[in-house]
Amino acid sequence: MTQPVLSTLMSKHPDLSSLRENTRIILSGRDPHRYGGMVNPPVFHVSTVLAESIEQLNSRDYLEETGVQEMAYGRKGTPTSWALENAVAELEGGHRCLAYSSGLGAVTGALLSFLKAGDHLLMTDSVYAPTRRFCNAILKRFGVETTYYDPLTGADIRSLLRPNTKVVFTESPGSHTFEVQDIPAIAEVAHAHGAKVLMDNTWASPLFFKPFEHGVDVSIQAGTKYIVGHADAMLGTVSTTKEAWHELLECTGYLGQCSGPDDLYLAQRGFRTLAVRLRQHQASALELAEWLQSRPEVRQVLYPALPGAPGHEIWKRDFLGASGLFGFELKPCAEEAVAEMLNGMRLFGMGYSWGGYESLLIPTNVQKIRTAVPWRFEGPLLRIHIGLEDVDDLKDDLEDGLKRLRNFRS
Numbered sequence: 001m002t003q004p005v006l007s008t009l010m011s012k013h014p015d016l017s018s019l020r021e022n023t024r025i026i027l028s029g030r031d032p033h034r035y036g037g038m039v040n041p042p043v044f045h046v047s048t049v050l051a052e053s054i055e056q057l058n059s060r061d062y063l064e065e066t067g068v069q070e071m072a073y074g075r076k077g078t079p080t081s082w083a084l085e086n087a088v089a090e091l092e093g094g095h096r097c098l099a100y101s102s103g104l105g106a107v108t109g110a111l112l113s114f115l116k117a118g119d120h121l122l123m124t125d126s127v128y129a130p131t132r133r134f135c136n137a138i139l140k141r142f143g144v145e146t147t148y149y150d151p152l153t154g155a156d157i158r159s160l161l162r163p164n165t166k167v168v169f170t171e172s173p174g175s176h177t178f179e180v181q182d183i184p185a186i187a188e189v190a191h192a193h194g195a196k197v198l199m200d201n202t203w204a205s206p207l208f209f210k211p212f213e214h215g216v217d218v219s220i221q222a223g224t225k226y227i228v229g230h231a232d233a234m235l236g237t238v239s240t241t242k243e244a245w246h247e248l249l250e251c252t253g254y255l256g257q258c259s260g261p262d263d264l265y266l267a268q269r270g271f272r273t274l275a276v277r278l279r280q281h282q283a284s285a286l287e288l289a290e291w292l293q294s295r296p297e298v299r300q301v302l303y304p305a306l307p308g309a310p311g312h313e314i315w316k317r318d319f320l321g322a323s324g325l326f327g328f329e330l331k332p333c334a335e336e337a338v339a340e341m342l343n344g345m346r347l348f349g350m351g352y353s354w355g356g357y358e359s360l361l362i363p364t365n366v367q368k369i370r371t372a373v374p375w376r377f378e379g380p381l382l383r384i385h386i387g388l389e390d391v392d393d394l395k396d397d398l399e400d401g402l403k404r405l406r407n408f409r410s
């Protein structure tokens, strides 16, 4: 029986395992010769997918259950979503991956996939604040209890485990306070207890931390950040081990979760240049982190890649690189002085999100959020994203900003 091209199975991916990462990120998830040689995957705007026969229609449930990527219905995946999902799974080192319509959607979908009423969740105190709100509002409503733990806890997490602890959630480094977690130590204890380890791996991207080599079962990316990379789409991904895949697939299907084709396309396009962008983010961030560390107005720089910074040793042991997002603590000063500094920045924008090509600088108020361990610092904390602008222009902008801060004081 001849089938229309669009409903045939995706061809098996070429074996990329012998290739280096910079090559795999270019090839993964793409299949140009399936679509007349077009370099990029087509953008499928689709809900209904017509079957040629009742037999083909009936075979779809079976194919879905066995994980075969065939078009059956828009929500259930298209070559546009598979191009992104297969590429992220390949580079992050997972079995398979599902795209979600935002990073937060990916976090909540992953939590719902592995928790049920009566379960207990261990959540890092450094977690992205909206994740915390989801646990406190929605998971609580459905009978899941959350305990927040000190992100610097390693194997000692054992003392917090209860018989019903099913998930240990990690985020490393935390995207506001940048504590680096001892993921292998946590994973060893969690697995011995039969709990799954989930990780928000957004800071490192799929390139700079390989979660599945360190005991993570489920890895989440706010693709909105470095994968999209251009501040023009919202997207999330969840990759899993082979063992955890079925639960994620099933729950995601029940939730009715899917992403728009144009956003999926933008994310897979952004992904192709992730390696080269991250190299520049890292080089500029390291240079500016070192420079900030030497400034008299700055008390401490929270960039794990900086020798001597908190978490540097574990970062060096487990990570393959550092992205462009970090924090720095000013010496105690008036709130108005910080406002004077931030309001006058020429290149650093003020806004949420990060991972795009542009530089950002915002104050962060973690004191009010923490519950397990009080935030230990004294001065105002700023979060900075180093974009792809010329690093010397960024330095000039920061230098002028620190001058405004200093002048306000005197």
Ligand SMILES: *Cc1c(COP(=O)(O)O)cnc(C)c1O
Pocket (backbone or CB within 6 Å): 102, 103, 104, 105, 107, 128, 171, 175, 200, 202, 203, 222, 223, 224, 225, 234, 235, 236, 353
């Ligand atoms: C931004 C972010 C998210 C949420 O991503 P959205 O796409 O904005 O929903 C989740 N985790 C971390 C660490 C983030 O920085």
